[in-house]
Amino acid sequence: MNILLAVINFVFRVLQTLGLFRADLSSRVTDRMPLDSDVKEGELVIVENNGLQKWACLKCPGGCGLKIALSLNFERRPRWRVCRDWIGRPSIEPSIHQKNACQCHFWIRRGQIQWCPDGHRRLHRPAMPTTGPIPR
Numbered sequence: 001m002n003i004l005l006a007v008i009n010f011v012f013r014v015l016q017t018l019g020l021f022r023a024d025l026s027s028r029v030t031d032r033m034p035l036d037s038d039v040k041e042g043e044l045v046i047v048e049n050n051g052l053q054k055w056a057c058l059k060c061p062g063g064c065g066l067k068i069a070l071s072l073n074f075e076r077r078p079r080w081r082v083c084r085d086w087i088g089r090p091s092i093e094p095s096i097h098q099k100n101a102c103q104c105h106f107w108i109r110r111g112q113i114q115w116c117p118d119g120h121r122r123l124h125r126p127a128m129p130t131t132g133p134i135p136r
């Protein structure tokens with residue numbers, strides 16, 4: 001099974017290199033929550049344990065570079081659903097909306113980042129002030 005996945009991954013990368021399948025994100029499955037540094041740009045890491053999908057992790061495509069961890073657990077809210085096509089391109093439902101300074105809002109469909117009108121990629125957005133009075 002792992003050999004099959006490796007072959008599919010290889011074929012995908014070749015096709016991608018040839019420009020036949022444009023994708024912003026590929027995907028891989030692991031059984032442990034990845035460290036922030038283990039999540040590379042351009043990949044979605046699906047954490048799966050005993051046949052249950054737990055988390056989907058990716059680097060925020062909005063420019064802030066934070067790791068986004070989406071719960072796939074049925075018993076939690078909010079939760080997301082992820083599926084992959086035959087070459088590993090992920091789709092996620094519903095959309096992903098970052099509530100931090102980044103404010104990006106996007107869909108992932110067949111490995112493509114699709115920006116919502118209110119959530120474009122924002123680079124070099126000023127950080128939230130960290131000093132000053134705490135609002136009550």
Ligand SMILES: [Zn+2]
Pocket residue numbers: 060061062063064065066098102103104
């Ligand atoms: Zn961001």
